């Protein structure tokens with residue numbers, strides 16, 4: 001069964017969570033949603049133990065989160081725009097994925113991003129085009145799409161007239177990818193079974 005992991009990088013229970021929550025309801029697969037602010041994620045100390053062993057020297061909730069990333073076929077990251085970048089909470093998470101750097105652990109997994117900014121969409125685009133694109137490339141993820149919302153207040157996105165239509169578009173796109181992945185996985189399974197006959 002194909003699996004989807006949704007990650008909220010917002011320090012508050014706000015717009016990113018609302019959008020991710022609505023997508024979560026509409027996707028059809030095994031799924032998990034996590035809120036980074038509820039997790040114990042320490043700063044990367046730069047010790048680079050992970051460069052030699054693929055293991056992190058820090059013991060906190062990040063171990064469980066790295067396992068979830070390996071488990072997932074599709075990863076959806078929802079994040080606010082903070083100074084045209086991701087907030088420190090999500091940056092800490094990104095830094096702590098360094099054990100995957102130059103490995104194939106996440107290779108080919110699909111990445112979708114949702115960025116909410118209080119200002120112009122053109123600015124929030126920079127969050128996905130820089131921070132998240134580099135994160136995706138460094139881990140050999142397949143960055144399939146990014147979506148933007150322009151909302152400042154904690155739940156302003158609920159007033160956004162295009163919210164439901166955009167969520168439907170995102171969920172449809174994810175469900176199509178999941179279906180394609182599940183067909184490929186079944187083909188792989190049949191192929192292996194056939195070779196073992």
Ligand SMILES: Cc1cc2nc3c(=O)[nH]c(=O)nc-3n(C[C@H](O)[C@H](O)[C@H](O)COP(=O)(O)O)c2cc1C
Pocket residue numbers: 010011012013014015016017079080081082083084085116117118119120123124151152153154155
């Ligand atoms: C520290 C901080 C920096 C921000 N920087 C930007 C910014 O550079 N551009 C922007 O469009 N919005 C910026 N915002 C506004 C947030 O992106 C906006 O409030 C968004 O709705 C937050 O998403 P959330 O509700 O999911 O946390 C900033 C907000 C904070 C608290």
